[in-house]
Amino acid sequence: MIQELFVFIDVASGDVVDAYNTIGHLAEDAGLDEEQVDIVAQPSPTLLETAVNAQALPEDIDRSDFGPMHGSGFGVHGDYRVLNLVYKISDIPQGTFKLFDWTRPDFEGIYTYDMKNQFQSSSFSLPGDPFTNNTAGFNSTYDAPGVDAHYNSTKVYEYFLEEHDRNSLDDEGTALISSANYGDNFNNAFWNGRQMAYGNGDGQQFIPLSAGLDVAAHEISHGVITNTAGLLYRFESGAVNESIADIFGVLVDTSSWDIGDNIIGEAWLNEGRTALRSLEEPGKFPVNANYVEYGDGSGVFPAHMDEFYDMPLNVDNGGVHVNSSIINHAAYLIGDEVGREALGNIVYRALTVYLTPISNFSDTRFAFIQSAIDIYGEGSDEVDATVDAFDGVGIYE
Structure with a gap:
Protein backbone atom coordinates (compact mmCIF):
# COMPACT_ATOMS: atom_id res chain seq x y z
CA MET A 1 0.00 0.00 0.00
CA ILE A 2 1.01 3.64 -0.33
CA GLN A 3 2.96 4.77 2.69
CA GLU A 4 3.82 8.00 4.45
CA LEU A 5 5.43 7.06 7.73
CA PHE A 6 5.45 8.48 11.23
CA VAL A 7 8.89 7.47 12.46
CA PHE A 8 9.85 7.54 16.15
CA ILE A 9 13.57 7.81 16.89
CA ASP A 10 15.41 7.35 20.18
CA VAL A 11 17.16 10.72 20.58
CA ALA A 12 19.98 9.15 22.57
CA SER A 13 20.86 6.26 20.27
CA GLY A 14 19.41 7.43 16.97
CA ASP A 15 17.65 4.07 16.56
CA VAL A 16 14.21 3.84 14.97
CA VAL A 17 11.93 2.50 17.72
CA ASP A 18 8.60 2.64 15.92
CA ALA A 19 7.14 3.50 12.53
CA TYR A 20 3.71 3.22 10.97
CA ASN A 21 1.83 4.33 7.88
CA THR A 22 -0.17 7.55 8.21
CA ILE A 23 -1.94 7.80 4.86
CA GLY A 24 -5.70 7.74 5.34
CA HIS A 25 -7.15 5.34 2.77
CA LEU A 26 -10.82 4.77 2.09
CA ALA A 27 -10.31 0.99 2.35
CA GLU A 28 -7.79 -1.22 4.13
CA ASP A 29 -6.33 -2.56 0.90
CA ALA A 30 -9.48 -2.89 -1.23
CA GLY A 31 -8.56 -6.39 -2.28
CA LEU A 32 -5.29 -5.44 -4.00
CA ASP A 33 -3.32 -8.49 -5.05
CA GLU A 34 0.38 -8.75 -4.27
CA GLU A 35 1.43 -7.46 -7.70
CA GLN A 36 -0.69 -4.33 -7.25
CA VAL A 37 0.56 -3.81 -3.72
CA ASP A 38 4.15 -3.96 -4.95
CA ILE A 39 3.40 -1.42 -7.66
CA VAL A 40 1.62 0.92 -5.28
CA ALA A 41 4.17 0.74 -2.47
CA GLN A 42 6.28 3.87 -2.27
CA PRO A 43 9.17 4.68 0.06
CA SER A 44 8.28 7.56 2.34
CA PRO A 45 8.86 10.28 3.22
CA THR A 46 11.79 10.41 0.77
CA LEU A 47 9.72 10.06 -2.40
CA LEU A 48 6.93 12.30 -1.21
CA GLU A 49 9.38 15.03 -0.35
CA THR A 50 11.94 14.78 -3.16
CA ASN A 227 -6.02 19.90 11.51
CA THR A 228 -8.05 19.32 14.69
CA ALA A 229 -7.74 16.28 16.97
CA GLY A 230 -4.90 14.78 14.93
CA LEU A 231 -5.98 11.26 15.87
CA LEU A 232 -2.98 8.93 15.48
CA TYR A 233 -3.60 6.49 12.65
CA ARG A 234 -3.16 3.28 14.60
CA PHE A 235 -5.20 0.95 16.83
CA GLU A 236 -8.22 2.53 18.56
CA SER A 237 -7.28 6.17 17.88
CA GLY A 238 -6.86 5.28 14.21
CA ALA A 239 -10.21 3.52 14.20
CA VAL A 240 -11.81 6.65 15.67
CA ASN A 241 -10.09 8.63 12.91
CA GLU A 242 -11.54 6.34 10.23
CA SER A 243 -14.96 6.34 11.87
CA ILE A 244 -15.23 10.12 11.99
CA ALA A 245 -14.30 10.23 8.30
CA ASP A 246 -17.05 7.69 7.59
CA ILE A 247 -19.58 9.58 9.73
CA PHE A 248 -19.00 12.82 7.86
CA GLY A 249 -19.24 10.79 4.67
CA VAL A 250 -22.87 9.90 5.40
CA LEU A 251 -23.61 13.35 6.80
CA VAL A 252 -22.60 14.99 3.52
CA ASP A 253 -24.12 12.27 1.33
CA THR A 254 -27.47 11.63 3.00
CA SER A 255 -28.70 9.09 0.45
CA SER A 256 -27.93 6.15 2.76
CA TRP A 257 -25.99 5.06 5.84
CA ASP A 258 -23.51 3.15 3.65
CA ILE A 259 -20.04 4.21 2.53
CA GLY A 260 -19.10 3.68 -1.10
CA ASP A 261 -22.48 2.68 -2.51
CA ASN A 262 -21.86 4.70 -5.69
CA ILE A 263 -18.43 3.25 -6.52
CA ILE A 264 -18.91 -0.52 -6.50
CA GLY A 265 -17.87 -2.41 -9.65
CA GLU A 266 -19.64 -5.11 -11.59
CA ALA A 267 -18.04 -8.15 -9.97
CA TRP A 268 -18.82 -7.05 -6.43
CA LEU A 269 -22.36 -6.04 -7.38
CA ASN A 270 -22.91 -9.49 -8.86
CA GLU A 271 -21.71 -10.99 -5.57
CA GLY A 272 -24.21 -8.83 -3.64
CA ARG A 273 -21.60 -6.35 -2.35
CA THR A 274 -23.41 -3.03 -2.71
CA ALA A 275 -21.12 -0.79 -0.64
CA LEU A 276 -17.82 -0.82 1.19
CA ARG A 277 -19.10 -0.37 4.75
CA SER A 278 -22.43 0.16 6.47
CA LEU A 279 -23.04 2.24 9.58
CA GLU A 280 -26.56 0.92 9.89
CA GLU A 281 -25.75 -2.77 9.53
CA PRO A 282 -21.98 -3.34 9.68
CA GLY A 283 -22.26 -7.11 9.63
CA LYS A 284 -23.80 -7.30 6.16
CA PHE A 285 -20.35 -6.89 4.57
CA PRO A 286 -17.29 -9.15 4.96
CA VAL A 287 -13.86 -7.95 6.02
CA ASN A 288 -10.71 -8.84 4.11
CA ALA A 289 -10.20 -12.60 4.30
CA ASN A 290 -6.76 -12.08 5.86
CA TYR A 291 -8.37 -10.39 8.87
CA VAL A 292 -10.80 -13.13 9.86
CA GLU A 293 -8.34 -14.85 12.21
CA TYR A 294 -8.14 -11.74 14.39
CA GLY A 295 -11.88 -11.59 15.09
CA ASP A 296 -14.60 -13.84 16.43
CA GLY A 297 -14.64 -15.96 13.30
CA SER A 298 -17.69 -14.35 11.73
CA GLY A 299 -15.57 -12.58 9.11
CA VAL A 300 -17.80 -9.51 8.97
CA PHE A 301 -17.46 -5.92 10.13
CA PRO A 302 -18.13 -5.62 13.87
CA ALA A 303 -21.04 -3.72 15.39
CA HIS A 304 -20.19 -4.37 19.06
CA MET A 305 -17.09 -4.62 21.24
CA ASP A 306 -17.81 -8.34 21.62
CA GLU A 307 -16.85 -8.57 17.92
CA PHE A 308 -13.66 -6.46 18.19
CA TYR A 309 -10.74 -7.51 15.95
CA ASP A 310 -7.45 -7.77 17.88
CA MET A 311 -5.11 -6.88 15.03
CA PRO A 312 -1.37 -6.12 15.14
CA LEU A 313 0.03 -2.80 13.94
CA ASN A 314 1.30 -4.28 10.68
CA VAL A 315 -2.22 -5.39 9.69
CA ASP A 316 -4.45 -2.46 8.71
CA ASN A 317 -2.55 -0.28 11.22
CA GLY A 318 -4.08 -2.30 14.03
CA GLY A 319 -7.56 -2.59 12.52
CA VAL A 320 -8.36 1.05 11.76
CA HIS A 321 -10.73 0.24 8.88
CA VAL A 322 -12.34 -2.69 10.68
CA ASN A 323 -12.92 -1.69 14.30
CA SER A 324 -14.03 1.75 13.15
CA SER A 325 -17.38 0.18 12.33
CA ILE A 326 -18.15 -0.14 16.06
CA ILE A 327 -18.01 3.65 16.48
CA ASN A 328 -19.79 3.93 13.12
CA HIS A 329 -22.69 1.90 14.40
CA ALA A 330 -22.93 4.00 17.55
CA ALA A 331 -23.13 7.07 15.30
CA TYR A 332 -25.92 5.47 13.28
CA LEU A 333 -27.88 4.74 16.47
CA ILE A 334 -27.55 8.41 17.49
CA GLY A 335 -28.53 9.70 14.06
CA ASP A 336 -31.43 7.30 13.73
CA GLU A 337 -32.81 8.55 17.05
CA VAL A 338 -32.25 12.32 16.85
CA GLY A 339 -31.36 12.98 13.21
CA ARG A 340 -28.29 13.59 11.09
CA GLU A 341 -28.02 17.29 11.94
CA ALA A 342 -27.75 16.64 15.67
CA LEU A 343 -25.29 13.80 15.03
CA GLY A 344 -23.14 16.13 12.95
CA ASN A 345 -23.14 18.81 15.64
CA ILE A 346 -22.12 16.29 18.29
CA VAL A 347 -19.37 14.70 16.23
CA TYR A 348 -17.92 18.02 15.06
CA ARG A 349 -17.74 19.40 18.60
CA ALA A 350 -16.22 16.17 19.88
CA LEU A 351 -13.57 16.32 17.15
CA THR A 352 -12.67 19.98 17.60
CA VAL A 353 -12.96 20.30 21.39
CA TYR A 354 -12.45 17.00 23.22
CA LEU A 355 -10.69 14.35 21.14
CA THR A 356 -6.88 14.21 21.20
CA PRO A 357 -4.27 12.33 19.15
CA ILE A 358 -4.41 9.32 21.49
CA SER A 359 -8.15 9.15 22.20
CA ASN A 360 -9.46 5.59 22.41
CA PHE A 361 -13.02 4.27 22.24
CA SER A 362 -13.79 5.10 25.87
CA ASP A 363 -12.48 8.63 25.36
CA THR A 364 -14.69 8.91 22.30
CA ARG A 365 -17.74 7.95 24.33
CA PHE A 366 -16.94 10.77 26.77
CA ALA A 367 -16.27 13.26 23.96
CA PHE A 368 -19.56 12.53 22.20
CA ILE A 369 -21.65 12.59 25.40
CA GLN A 370 -20.03 15.77 26.71
CA SER A 371 -20.51 17.42 23.33
CA ALA A 372 -24.19 16.49 23.38
CA ILE A 373 -24.48 17.98 26.87
CA ASP A 374 -22.70 21.17 25.78
CA ILE A 375 -25.01 21.68 22.80
CA TYR A 376 -28.37 20.30 23.94
CA GLY A 377 -28.20 20.21 27.75
CA GLU A 378 -28.34 17.55 30.45
CA GLY A 379 -31.30 15.22 30.15
CA SER A 380 -31.96 16.09 26.51
CA ASP A 381 -33.04 13.54 23.95
CA GLU A 382 -29.69 13.99 22.22
CA VAL A 383 -27.72 13.16 25.35
CA ASP A 384 -29.89 10.14 26.13
CA ALA A 385 -29.52 8.91 22.54
CA THR A 386 -25.75 9.26 22.70
CA VAL A 387 -25.47 7.37 26.00
CA ASP A 388 -27.76 4.62 24.72
CA ALA A 389 -25.81 4.33 21.47
CA PHE A 390 -22.46 3.75 23.15
CA ASP A 391 -24.05 1.35 25.62
CA GLY A 392 -25.60 -0.40 22.65
CA VAL A 393 -22.22 -1.13 21.05
CA GLY A 394 -20.53 -2.10 24.33
CA ILE A 395 -18.38 1.00 24.84
CA TYR A 396 -18.69 2.06 28.47
CA GLU A 397 -17.03 4.58 30.76
Missing part, protein backbone atom coordinates in the same frame (compact mmCIF):
# COMPACT_ATOMS: atom_id res chain seq x y z
CA ALA A 51 10.08 13.58 -6.25
CA VAL A 52 10.55 15.83 -9.25
CA ASN A 53 7.38 17.86 -9.54
CA ALA A 54 7.18 20.27 -12.43
CA GLN A 55 3.42 20.61 -12.03
CA ALA A 56 2.07 23.94 -10.80
CA LEU A 57 0.84 23.89 -7.22
CA PRO A 58 -1.69 26.48 -5.98
CA GLU A 59 1.00 28.67 -4.49
CA ASP A 60 2.91 28.65 -7.81
CA ILE A 61 0.04 29.86 -10.01
CA ASP A 62 -0.18 33.51 -11.03
CA ARG A 63 -3.90 34.22 -10.77
CA SER A 64 -3.58 37.37 -12.84
CA ASP A 65 -3.23 35.15 -15.90
CA PHE A 66 -6.69 33.64 -15.38
CA GLY A 67 -10.31 34.68 -15.07
CA PRO A 68 -13.19 32.81 -13.36
CA MET A 69 -16.14 31.43 -15.27
CA HIS A 70 -18.85 28.78 -15.13
CA GLY A 71 -18.48 25.56 -17.07
CA SER A 72 -19.97 22.12 -17.00
CA GLY A 73 -19.21 18.45 -17.34
CA PHE A 74 -20.53 14.95 -16.90
CA GLY A 75 -19.60 12.76 -13.95
CA VAL A 76 -18.80 9.07 -13.85
CA HIS A 77 -22.50 8.13 -13.64
CA GLY A 78 -23.46 10.61 -16.37
CA ASP A 79 -24.71 13.30 -13.99
CA TYR A 80 -24.59 16.81 -15.44
CA ARG A 81 -22.44 19.05 -13.26
CA VAL A 82 -22.26 22.84 -13.25
CA LEU A 83 -18.66 23.73 -12.40
CA ASN A 84 -16.64 26.75 -11.40
CA LEU A 85 -13.58 26.99 -13.67
CA VAL A 86 -10.83 29.39 -14.62
CA TYR A 87 -9.75 30.30 -18.15
CA LYS A 88 -6.42 31.64 -19.35
CA ILE A 89 -7.09 35.17 -20.51
CA SER A 90 -4.32 35.26 -23.11
CA ASP A 91 -5.67 32.15 -24.84
CA ILE A 92 -9.07 33.58 -25.75
CA PRO A 93 -10.71 32.83 -28.14
CA GLN A 94 -9.07 29.38 -28.44
CA GLY A 95 -9.37 28.67 -24.75
CA THR A 96 -7.50 26.96 -21.93
CA PHE A 97 -9.87 26.00 -19.12
CA LYS A 98 -8.86 24.44 -15.81
CA LEU A 99 -10.77 22.75 -13.02
CA PHE A 100 -9.88 25.44 -10.50
CA ASP A 101 -12.42 27.35 -8.43
CA TRP A 102 -11.48 30.76 -7.03
CA THR A 103 -14.97 32.12 -6.46
CA ARG A 104 -15.11 32.35 -2.67
CA PRO A 105 -13.51 35.10 -0.60
CA ASP A 106 -11.12 34.07 2.18
CA PHE A 107 -10.70 30.62 0.60
CA GLU A 108 -7.66 29.65 -1.49
CA GLY A 109 -9.85 27.58 -3.74
CA ILE A 110 -10.51 24.12 -5.12
CA TYR A 111 -7.87 22.63 -7.39
CA THR A 112 -8.41 19.43 -9.34
CA TYR A 113 -5.47 17.67 -10.98
CA ASP A 114 -4.96 14.74 -13.36
CA MET A 115 -2.52 11.92 -12.52
CA LYS A 116 -3.02 10.49 -16.04
CA ASN A 117 -3.52 6.92 -14.78
CA GLN A 118 -0.02 6.89 -13.30
CA PHE A 119 1.26 6.08 -9.86
CA GLN A 120 3.54 8.55 -8.18
CA SER A 121 7.13 8.17 -9.30
CA SER A 122 10.42 10.04 -9.31
CA SER A 123 9.43 11.70 -12.60
CA PHE A 124 5.70 12.34 -12.07
CA SER A 125 4.44 13.13 -8.60
CA LEU A 126 1.28 14.30 -6.92
CA PRO A 127 -0.74 16.32 -7.56
CA GLY A 128 -0.13 15.73 -11.30
CA ASP A 129 -1.08 18.18 -14.05
CA PRO A 130 -4.01 20.60 -13.73
CA PHE A 131 -7.17 19.16 -15.28
CA THR A 132 -7.31 21.18 -18.50
CA ASN A 133 -9.60 21.38 -21.52
CA ASN A 134 -9.88 23.58 -24.62
CA THR A 135 -13.55 24.28 -23.94
CA ALA A 136 -15.56 24.98 -20.80
CA GLY A 137 -17.34 21.65 -21.25
CA PHE A 138 -15.52 18.73 -19.60
CA ASN A 139 -17.69 16.16 -21.34
CA SER A 140 -15.44 13.21 -22.20
CA THR A 141 -15.40 9.88 -20.37
CA TYR A 142 -11.77 10.53 -19.48
CA ASP A 143 -12.72 13.83 -17.82
CA ALA A 144 -15.53 12.31 -15.73
CA PRO A 145 -13.44 11.34 -12.64
CA GLY A 146 -12.01 14.87 -12.55
CA VAL A 147 -15.47 16.41 -12.94
CA ASP A 148 -16.77 14.42 -9.96
CA ALA A 149 -13.69 15.13 -7.82
CA HIS A 150 -14.10 18.87 -8.49
CA TYR A 151 -17.86 18.94 -7.96
CA ASN A 152 -17.79 16.76 -4.84
CA SER A 153 -15.02 18.84 -3.27
CA THR A 154 -17.32 21.84 -3.61
CA LYS A 155 -20.17 19.99 -1.90
CA VAL A 156 -17.98 18.91 1.01
CA TYR A 157 -16.52 22.40 1.41
CA GLU A 158 -20.05 23.84 1.51
CA TYR A 159 -21.15 21.28 4.11
CA PHE A 160 -18.43 22.20 6.59
CA LEU A 161 -18.91 25.92 5.97
CA GLU A 162 -22.71 25.93 6.21
CA GLU A 163 -23.19 23.34 8.96
CA HIS A 164 -20.15 24.01 11.15
CA ASP A 165 -18.92 27.46 10.07
CA ARG A 166 -15.60 25.87 9.13
CA ASN A 167 -13.60 27.42 6.30
CA SER A 168 -11.89 24.39 4.74
CA LEU A 169 -9.51 21.90 6.36
CA ASP A 170 -7.78 24.28 8.75
CA ASP A 171 -10.66 26.78 9.17
CA GLU A 172 -8.38 29.35 7.56
CA GLY A 173 -9.34 28.75 3.94
CA THR A 174 -6.52 26.44 2.85
CA ALA A 175 -6.88 25.06 -0.68
CA LEU A 176 -8.66 21.77 -1.34
CA ILE A 177 -6.44 19.80 -3.72
CA SER A 178 -7.58 16.62 -5.46
CA SER A 179 -5.97 14.30 -7.99
CA ALA A 180 -8.21 12.11 -10.12
CA ASN A 181 -7.11 9.28 -12.46
CA TYR A 182 -4.55 8.17 -9.86
CA GLY A 183 -2.68 4.96 -10.69
CA ASP A 184 -3.47 2.02 -12.93
CA ASN A 185 -6.65 0.15 -11.90
CA PHE A 186 -6.07 1.50 -8.38
CA ASN A 187 -8.83 0.29 -6.05
CA ASN A 188 -8.57 3.00 -3.42
CA ALA A 189 -8.63 6.69 -2.51
CA PHE A 190 -6.51 8.44 0.10
CA TRP A 191 -5.56 11.58 2.00
CA ASN A 192 -1.76 11.96 2.20
CA GLY A 193 -1.54 14.85 4.65
CA ARG A 194 -1.79 17.52 1.94
CA GLN A 195 -4.38 16.43 -0.59
CA MET A 196 -6.91 13.84 -1.79
CA ALA A 197 -6.23 11.27 -4.52
CA TYR A 198 -8.72 8.98 -6.26
CA GLY A 199 -8.05 5.79 -8.18
CA ASN A 200 -10.28 4.70 -11.03
CA GLY A 201 -10.74 1.16 -9.76
CA ASP A 202 -10.38 -1.99 -11.81
CA GLY A 203 -14.00 -1.99 -12.96
CA GLN A 204 -14.66 -5.19 -11.04
CA GLN A 205 -14.43 -4.19 -7.39
CA PHE A 206 -14.58 -0.42 -7.92
CA ILE A 207 -15.36 2.12 -10.61
CA PRO A 208 -13.67 5.57 -10.33
CA LEU A 209 -13.78 6.36 -6.64
CA SER A 210 -14.22 10.11 -7.13
CA ALA A 211 -17.80 9.29 -8.18
CA GLY A 212 -18.75 8.92 -4.52
CA LEU A 213 -19.74 12.10 -2.67
CA ASP A 214 -19.36 10.12 0.55
CA VAL A 215 -15.86 9.07 -0.56
CA ALA A 216 -14.85 12.71 -1.13
CA ALA A 217 -16.33 13.64 2.25
CA HIS A 218 -14.43 10.79 3.88
CA GLU A 219 -11.08 11.85 2.41
CA ILE A 220 -11.55 15.57 3.01
CA SER A 221 -12.63 14.79 6.57
CA HIS A 222 -9.24 13.14 7.11
CA GLY A 223 -7.83 16.57 6.36
CA VAL A 224 -10.13 18.17 8.93
CA ILE A 225 -9.10 15.53 11.47
CA THR A 226 -5.42 16.22 10.74
